[in-house]
Amino acid sequence: MSKWNLIIDLENCTNCNMCVLACQDEHVDNTFPGYAEEMPKHGARWIEIMRKERGQAPMIDVAYLPVMCQHCDDAPCIKAAENGAVSKRADGIVIIDPEKAKGQKQLVESCPYNAIWWNEDLQLPQHWIFDAHLLDDGWKQPRAVSVCATEAIAAKKLDDGDMAKLAEAEGLEVLNPEFGTRPRVYYKNLYRYNKCFIGGSVAVTKDGTSDCVQGASVKLSQGSDVIAEATTDVFGDFKFDMLDENSGAYKVKISADGHASKSVDIELGDSVTLEDIYL
Numbered sequence: 001m002s003k004w005n006l007i008i009d010l011e012n013c014t015n016c017n018m019c020v021l022a023c024q025d026e027h028v029d030n031t032f033p034g035y036a037e038e039m040p041k042h043g044a045r046w047i048e049i050m051r052k053e054r055g056q057a058p059m060i061d062v063a064y065l066p067v068m069c070q071h072c073d074d075a076p077c078i079k080a081a082e083n084g085a086v087s088k089r090a091d092g093i094v095i096i097d098p099e100k101a102k103g104q105k106q107l108v109e110s111c112p113y114n115a116i117w118w119n120e121d122l123q124l125p126q127h128w129i130f131d132a133h134l135l136d137d138g139w140k141q142p143r144a145v146s147v148c149a150t151e152a153i154a155a156k157k158l159d160d161g162d163m164a165k166l167a168e169a170e171g172l173e174v175l176n177p178e179f180g181t182r183p184r185v186y187y188k189n190l191y192r193y194n195k196c197f198i199g200g201s202v203a204v205t206k207d208g209t210s211d212c213v214q215g216a217s218v219k220l221s222q223g224s225d226v227i228a229e230a231t232t233d234v235f236g237d238f239k240f241d242m243l244d245e246n247s248g249a250y251k252v253k254i255s256a257d258g259h260a261s262k263s264v265d266i267e268l269g270d271s272v273t274l275e276d277i278y279l
Contacts, residue, residue: 003092212236
């Protein structure tokens with residue numbers, strides 16, 4: 001049968017926090033029997049937006065990663081729950097029963113995504129419920145989706161086969177697949193958060209002034225292999241992205257007509273913006 005999935009595009013997320021506010025507006029001071037008790041006014045973010053800054057001035061890339069309950073098909077919280085306090089619905093949504101789960105603080109610790117929050121006043125673990133109460137009432141999408149002005153978040157109700165095809169076609173990924181939880185929240189352009197880049201600018205000095213070099217050939221090598229090639233833009237900039245953090249030694253070689261080539265060695269930890277490279 002069709003099941004709910006969430007798709008988040010990091011390229012479009014601007015950290016406006018509208019999804020966060022919509023969640024709070026829906027749940028603070030509101031109780032939905034069978035779905036969720038009220039959310040605390042302070043100290044809980046059922047949808048939390050993480051920030052990742054990559055590179056150094058003048059080439060800096062900032063990405064925002066909304067994280068919430070991943071509604072995993074192999075959810076650790078279900079295994080950790082007592083008395084069937086956590087269940088997975090036929091439509092893929094995970095629900096923490098607000099009555100059965102009281103006192104079960106171990107559920108907070110069971111979530112590898114840190115997406116279950118402890119309500120100290122109610123002694124209750126809580127999470128983002130995919131607005132299941134609204135969907136059951138006829139809504140076509142969760143509020144977090146409907147308020148997203150940049151369309152960074154989309155909800156799709158598809159059978160697993162169609163969702164797998166969509167994920168492959170659009171290059172969707174899940175957070176921390178090594179956890180083995182089989183999340184139903186997918187991310188597009190996730191490399192902007194979990195990968196790094198090598199970038200820089202190429203210039204020449206002539207008659208005491210500096211000019212950008214457009215159209216220079218830039219090759220990125222690791223060991224004896226050229227793994228990527230680029231051409232500098234009108235500002236003399238180049239960028240190699242989607243590299244693994246702490247992935248070792250690289251060499252950048254720049255060539256341009258009428259100029260001697262130049263190479264730069266890099267030991268890559270996190271993203272690197274090279275100083276201006278003069279030919």
